[in-house]
Amino acid sequence: MKVAVVGAGYAGMALAWFLSQNNVDTTVFDVGGGASHVSTGLLHTAPGKWANPTWRGAEGMAATTELLEIASKERPCFLRNGIMRIAANDVQREKFGGDKLWIPEGITVFSGLYINELKKVCKNVCFLNQRVEDLSELNAFDVVILAAGSEVSRFVDLPLKRTIGQCLLCRWKERLPMSLLSNGHITPTEDPDLCLVGSTYEHTKEPDPEKALQLLDVCAKFYPPAKDFEVLEIRSGVRVSPKVGYRPIVEKIGPKTWVFTGFGSRGLIYHAMLAKSLIMNEILPL
Ligand SMILES: Cc1cc2nc3c(=O)[nH]c(=O)nc-3n(C[C@H](O)[C@H](O)[C@H](O)COP(=O)(O)OP(=O)(O)OC[C@H]3O[C@@H](n4cnc5c(N)ncnc54)[C@H](O)[C@@H]3O)c2cc1C
Numbered sequence: 001m002k003v004a005v006v007g008a009g010y011a012g013m014a015l016a017w018f019l020s021q022n023n024v025d026t027t028v029f030d031v032g033g034g035a036s037h038v039s040t041g042l043l044h045t046a047p048g049k050w051a052n053p054t055w056r057g058a059e060g061m062a063a064t065t066e067l068l069e070i071a072s073k074e075r076p077c078f079l080r081n082g083i084m085r086i087a088a089n090d091v092q093r094e095k096f097g098g099d100k101l102w103i104p105e106g107i108t109v110f111s112g113l114y115i116n117e118l119k120k121v122c123k124n125v126c127f128l129n130q131r132v133e134d135l136s137e138l139n140a141f142d143v144v145i146l147a148a149g150s151e152v153s154r155f156v157d158l159p160l161k162r163t164i165g166q167c168l169l170c171r172w173k174e175r176l177p178m179s180l181l182s183n184g185h186i187t188p189t190e191d192p193d194l195c196l197v198g199s200t201y202e203h204t205k206e207p208d209p210e211k212a213l214q215l216l217d218v219c220a221k222f223y224p225p226a227k228d229f230e231v232l233e234i235r236s237g238v239r240v241s242p243k244v245g246y247r248p249i250v251e252k253i254g255p256k257t258w259v260f261t262g263f264g265s266r267g268l269i270y271h272a273m274l275a276k277s278l279i280m281n282e283i284l285p286l
Contacts, residue, residue: 014275
């Protein structure tokens with residue numbers, strides 16, 4: 001069986017790993033620039049404004065942690081130091097039972113490094129830096145999985161919404177041992193001198209750099225040293241989510257074609273769990 005995966009973000013990479021583990025002849029197409037390379041790397045079970053426990057959160061955490069450990073053979077791709085959530089409003093204060101909620105199992109993922117290291121351990125997978133313009137180019141494959149993030153709508157019409165997200169790559173003087181999360185968030189990176197400050201949610205067509213730069217003021221309210229961070233780069237990406245709810249879309253859309261997208265802001269918690277289930281339950285039995 002020959003499988004083509006379009007996309008090498010979190011979603012496509014998890015598919016590639018489980019296919020390679022099962023010795024499936026796999027080719028991954030990617031052109032870079034996806035949301036995963038912009039992601040600030042927060043992984044925990046109560047994301048979102050209301051900090052509610054997310055659907056199958058513990059299972060997602062376990063599956064992602066396993067993949068992170070596999071990718072970290074040569075270089076650590078994540079910090080398992082917890083996440084401090086600082087209440088951003090009264091609803092959260094009531095929920096947290098105070099101003100802060102310590103999430104001991106919270107993980108910070110070094111997203112770009114994670115994807116690159118995972119590529120190295122995916123044996124016998126062919127990674128092509130090539131854009132797929134039309135699905136007819138993939139006729140030679142027995143199975144095609146579209147893990148193209150926000151670009152999936154080039155191939156299929158799905159009920160999805162797009163939200164732009166920006167973050168700042170900054171130099172900081174003193175590294176925090178864990179991530180801080182409130183209205184904005186600050187996450188360490190693999191480079192002790194650099195952190196990511198995130199994230200904006202913009203329902204516009206283009207990213208708004210001015211809004212991105214305001215993130216420093218937002219974060220300085222709960223971590224005053226943030227106002228002295230030196231901004232090195234403004235990064236932007238597009239999150240794509242289902243129009244209703246937040247569960248990712250894993251769907252067969254043709255005799256040999258699946259879509260695997262709609263991860264919204266929850267790519268980290270769901271990519272490994274759902275990729276494993278798609279490969280084991282639907283693709284391998286073919
Ligand atoms: C600023 C920001 C911060 C975020 N922070 C977090 C966070 O802290 N935690 C979290 O869990 N999530 C976070 N997210 C969300 C997370 O990034 C996404 O859920 C995740 O990246 C989705 O992964 P994906 O693989 O589906 O898509 P993508 O990462 O977008 O990957 C799609 C890939 O498909 C490729 N592609 C597309 N079309 C084609 C084509 N025609 N031919 C070949 N290749 C193609 C692209 O090159 C791209 O690499 C954040 C997002 C943003 C924007």
